Amino acid sequence: MTVRLAFLGTGTCHSTPRNPAAAALTNGEFLTLIDCGGGSYHQLSRITDPLFDRCQIDGVVLTHFHVDHVSGLADLLWGEMWKAGGPREAPLAIAGPPGLGDFVRGRLLPILGDHPLPFELRLMETNHGDSMTGSFFTARAVKLHHGERATGWLFSVGGKRLAVTGDTGMCDNLALLLSESDIAIVEWSVPGESGHPLHLAGPDIKRLAESGSLPGEVYFTHVYLPDGTSFEDQVKANRSYLGHRGKEVHFPGDLEVITIA
Numbered sequence: 001m002t003v004r005l006a007f008l009g010t011g012t013c014h015s016t017p018r019n020p021a022a023a024a025l026t027n028g029e030f031l032t033l034i035d036c037g038g039g040s041y042h043q044l045s046r047i048t049d050p051l052f053d054r055c056q057i058d059g060v061v062l063t064h065f066h067v068d069h070v071s072g073l074a075d076l077l078w079g080e081m082w083k084a085g086g087p088r089e090a091p092l093a094i095a096g097p098p099g100l101g102d103f104v105r106g107r108l109l110p111i112l113g114d115h116p117l118p119f120e121l122r123l124m125e126t127n128h129g130d131s132m133t134g135s136f137f138t139a140r141a142v143k144l145h146h147g148e149r150a151t152g153w154l155f156s157v158g159g160k161r162l163a164v165t166g167d168t169g170m171c172d173n174l175a176l177l178l179s180e181s182d183i184a185i186v187e188w189s190v191p192g193e194s195g196h197p198l199h200l201a202g203p204d205i206k207r208l209a210e211s212g213s214l215p216g217e218v219y220f221t222h223v224y225l226p227d228g229t230s231f232e233d234q235v236k237a238n239r240s241y242l243g244h245r246g247k248e249v250h251f252p253g254d255l256e257v258i259t260i261a
Contacts, residue, residue: 001027001136001158001261002027002028002051002158002259002261003025003026003027003136003137003157003158003160003259003260003261004025004026004049004051004052004257004258004259004260005023005024005025005026005162005185005257005258005260006023006024006026006044006047006049006052006255006256006257007022007023007219007221007252007253007254007255007256007257007258008022008023008024008033008037008039008040008043008044008254008255009021009022009023009035009037009038009039009040009043009254010221010222010223010251010252010253010254010256011037011221011222011223011254012068012189012222012223012224013066013067013068014224014225016225016231017231018231018253018254019037019038019039019040019043019254020037020038020039020068020069020071020072021035021037021068021069021166021167021221021222022034022035022036022037022039022040022043022069022072023035023164023185024040024044024047024052025137025155025157025162025260026051026052026053026056027051027136027157027158028051028056029056029135029136030056030058030059030134030135030136031044031052031053031054031056031057031058032057032058032059032060032061032134032135032137033057033059033060033061033076034060034061034063034153034164035061035062035063035069035070035166036060036062036069036070036071036072036073036076037068037069037070037071037072038068038071038072038075039072039075040072040075040076041054041072041075041076041079042075043254043255044057046255047255047257049257052257057076057080057092058090058092058093058134058135059092059093059094059095059134059135060073060076060092060093060094060095061094061095061096061132061134061139061153062094062095062096062097062100062151063096063097063144063150063151063152063153063164063165063166063167064096064097064146064147064148064149064150064151064166064167065096065097065099065100065103065107065148066147066148066167069166069167070103070108073094073108074108074111074112077092077108077112077117078112080092080119081112081115081117081118087118087119088118088119089118089119090119091119091120091121091122092119092120092121092122093121093122093123093124093134094121094122094123094124095123095124095125095126095132095139096123096124096125096126096151097125097126097141097148097149097150097151098125098126098127098149099125099148099149100123100124100125101123101125104121104123126141126151127141127143128141128142128143128151128173129141129142136157137155137156137157138155138156138157139153139154139155139156140153140154140156141153142154142173142174142176142177143173144165144166144168144169144171144173144174144177145168145169145170145171145173145174145197145198146166146167146168146169146198146199147198150166150167150168151166152164152165152166152168152173152174152177153166154177154180154181157260157261158260158261159261160182160183160260160261161180161181161182161183162181162182162183162184162185162260163177163178163180163181163183163184163185163186163215164184164185165177165178165184165185165186165187165200166187167187167189167198167199167222168187168198168199168200169196169197169198169199169200169204170200170204170207174208174213175208175211175213178208178213178214178215179212179213179215181215182215182216182217183215183217183218183219183260184214184215184217184218184219185219185221186200186205186214186218186219186220186221187199187200187220187221187222188200188201188202188205188220188221188222188223188238189201189222189223189224190202190224191223191224191225191226191229191234191237191238192237192241199222202238202241205220205238205241205242206241206242209242209245214245214249216248217250218248218249218250219249219250219251219252219258220238220249220250220251221251221252223235223238223251231251235251238251
């Protein structure tokens, strides 16, 4: 089984050429979105890898409910209602932290106005340590530190373990999550030595690297850019900050595809 992941959005809530946070995980038969920032649904159609097909979307896994991680859900539901050839009929599974039901009913569905969904939403709220089974993977929820019950995920698929942090500050659970993974997608929001209680900054990343918590294959996303700084320049600064380990990590761009297994 070939499993690949596409970075649909590697940016933040700030307006840059990069879309907000989202990724797509697929085995060529089923496709699951991991977070769903603005434009995610449309980004799928821009991927040239034939393994990715938006018609195969069967689920969404959310790390938390902040706008830049969920606003693309409205596009997804609306697009599946009105797609060529008739509306979607298959159920759509959505997994996420406690409060998922309230979020969907109170914040997401009202955006659709008086248009009822023609397909079923199957919601799964997960607490710390809970596991869920997708169409081609299993995933365990890990409570992290970012408000709105932020949750990281450890996916097991094709003999590999993929950690996705979403947004988080430094915490013990983060180090444990990363230390269990073979591949990790990690936020690195804050540049330089500046600290932030709810996001990762340079000193946090260095601490994770020096403690051996980071796996051998790491992809950093969610990079906020200081005014007047290009993404390329910030990547150079971040790599330099990590010393010799900086040459080994990745800073993917939107629509980049990697093979998981």
